[in-house]
Amino acid sequence: MDTTGALSTVNIGDFTTEAGATIENVVIAYQAWGEFRGDNVILIEHALTGDSDAADWWCGVLGPGLALDTDRFCVVCTNVLGGCKGSTGPSTPDRNGVALGSRFPAISIRDQVAAERIFIEKLGIERVHAVIGGSMGGARTLEWALMFPELVDAILVLAVSARASAWQIGIQTAQISAIERDPNWNNGDYYGATPPTDGLAAARRIAHLTYRGELEIDERFGTQAQAGENPLGPYRDSHQRFAVQSYLDYQGVKLTERFDAGSYVALTEALNRHDIGRGRGGLNKALASCMVPAMVAGVDTDILYPYHQQEHLSRNLGNLLAMAKISSPVGHDAFLTEVRQMDRIIRHFLSLAQGGPDEAVEIVL
Known part of the structure; x- marks a missing residue:
């Protein structure tokens, strides 16, 4: 060894x-x-x-x-x-x-x-x-x-x-669904092609909110706007975000750089079966x-x-x-x-x- x-x-x-x-x-x-x-x-x-x-x-x-x-x-x-x-x-x-x-x-x-x-x-x-x-x-x-x-x-x-618990299965199934709905998922056979990074990032954003405490998230971000952006404009614009949105976007992208969507689905399903x-x-x-x-x-x-x-x-x-x-x-x-x-x-x-x-x-x- x-x-x-x-x-x-x-x-x-x-x-x-x-x-x-x-x-x-x-x-x-x-x-x-x-x-x-x-x-x-x-x-x-x-x-x-x-x-x-x-x-x-x-x-x-x-x-x-x-x-x-x-x-x-x-x-x-x-x-x-x-x-x-x-x-x-x-x-x-x-x-x-x-x-x-x-x-x-x-x-x-x-x-x-x-x-x-x-x-x-x-x-x-x-x-x-x-x-x-x-x-x-x-x-x-x-x-x-x-x-x-x-x-x-x-x-x-x-x-x-x-x-x-039923709640855990529900939140974990929502994460799996986010990945499976990515057009690049291809039933899990995307290797060698474009990976489903958007779906994996969305799954991570959902998951990260369950990994961190409500108090911590609110104390850090509250209702602050992301620097240089305005989420309170006359029309909704996905590029104008609250600070917490930017934080979650960052967490999602960071995971796609180090983790595989297929493994994320397989391991999350294992947790559902626990x-x-x-x-x-x-x-x-x-x-x-x-x-x-x-x-x-x-x-x-x-x-x-x-x-x-x-x-x-x-x-x-x-x-x-x-x-x-x-x-x-x-x-x-x-x-x-x-x-x-x-x-x-x-x-x-x-x-x-x-x-x-x-x-x-x-x-x-």
Whole structure:
């Protein structure tokens, strides 16, 4: 295993999804930091548009002497199955060099975890000290504890729910629809032609409003006009914007420069299918059966995954270590941006995972 932080890949062979579709010759990309000593692996699960470079998007908590201390732990982060940063996804070429596109099957969170399970076996990792993830990564973290409890010592679940709510499916389906309505989408077979960047940018604008807090957005922008523009003219003009419109336009364009629309659709659909109670007797029964020691944390201003959803997890998980609340105006993304609070949460979690207090506690930071 390469632990220099360089992007590496592992071929896990043909993979069959839980719905019965087979993806040939699957590759999982990963990055790792810190010396591997057999029992010191921490597996990091990224969010929807994240990637394996956790040292970049979580730079404040990963590194020597930080909460995810690479002098103590071997920290591994994969690019999820269906992604576009090295792992097999819709943009991956087949044996004839043609991108899979619409031939890439629908996948679930469980498929992502099952593929990652094969990946760690290929690397020679026999056990994982901890799995940590937020948002879509939190869903994967929960499934790790339910699918492979014998391989995981403890989990830290951040800003996610036990299943997709109807509201989440609705808002995520609207994002998929924005991409599919782009004239360049071509049923997902646009590779080699003009990509559906307008649709992807629109999806990101919708999503970003759920990632940030209402208070933060209003305090930053209010009803201000974008500099040099006038959205209060006698006729509506799309080039005359409020400041918040300009901000969201910027976020949309920025994503199109680094992410693939096909992967966005595939991964968003996987989030729509997230339900740990499916086939396990319902949510509460599934949670109660989870005996892997677990810590849960949420954000008090989260619109996408409201804090009551993490409270539900904490009340029903079979082996709760602790519950933490991140206090921030930022909203859902606070688990990425509130470095000081996340530092304390991760350190506390790792302390408990190594034999801290027996009673579950709630932490408000």
